[in-house]
Amino acid sequence: MTAAVLTGLGTALPARLVTNEELSTRLDTTDEWIRTRTGIGQRFWSSGESTGDLAAAAGERALAAARVSEVDMVVLATTTPDHPCPATAPEVASRLGLGHAAAFDIAAVCSGFVYALAIASAAISAGLTGRALVIGAETYSTILDPEDRSTSVIFGDGAGAVVLEPGEAGAPGSFAGFDLGSDGAGRELIQVPGGGSRERTGADGAEGRYFTMRGKAVFKEAVTRMAGSASKLLASVGWAKDSVDLLVGHQANTRILHALADHLGVPRESVVVDLDRVGNTSAASIPLALARAAAEHRLRPGDRVLLSAFGGGLTWGSTALVWPELPIGTH
């Protein structure tokens, strides 16, 4: 059976480093609060780079790493597109010289990258497409309320991209399976209320244009949903929990990642933490964390890797793969 196989990974971060100390000078917060409550030590914010700019940079590196110059599909997961219309993916495809590849955005907030992987994998397995470029890219700094300490300290900007190619099911780099889910009853826990058809906001209108999050409730949902999804996925692909070498969860909070590991019965040592370096980069967090783990030699060919994400919607999703020999192009 044909399966999607991971053949290249690339990442991009904006140039501007924003430390906890810098935020403490204008918000009622401290480096100590941010580190102990979230694990975040710094993040990168755009100083003009758009989501499409970061997506194109990560995409270019992933293509170069995989040594390919043509793909048939570009799937871009983002909450912060360059424009409400059109989608950002076609322009990214065009800038990358990908001709008339099918290109579209996916909006599943912090679960977006796992959703995008699932769609591209299924399209490859079904023969709908050949090679695909899957990107998670965000510029949350553009939707954060600068006065809101509870969200400003958490989010960062960045992008990660992978190349998927048709290959053998079961081969290293092929996705063993996917679990995806949602619960729209929780939509108000994480949202940008304005700017859509329900609550219109003009370009200059501040009302409703900022990201809001009910942190405590989101914390509980994140642990429960990722643990449920990852357990279901492991059962469906027949992996024992103690066979997981590396757990790459959505990078929202170190306490969430540790609670997830505890719920799953996976040692905390197997958890990848990248939010100390980049904060919560939403749809970009999983590919950025994978690149970090590989750079630090924590990901070795043959390792069993479990990915699990949770985000606004509410949405969640998990997948698993045996890590391949993988070229990586980082920032």
Ligand code: ACO
């Ligand atoms: N600095 C100092 N104090 C702060 C800050 C800050 N930056 N932010 C909030 N506080 C205060 C609050 O005002 C509150 O004060 P009070 O007790 O006087 O009212 C106190 O700290 C505790 O606030 P909580 O919100 O209860 O803090 P908590 O320990 O829950 O941590 C946090 C907040 C970090 C947001 C946590 O709830 C969390 O990580 N939630 C999950 C976020 C998440 O998973 N997001 C993923 C999905 S996001 C997406 O999909 C886009």
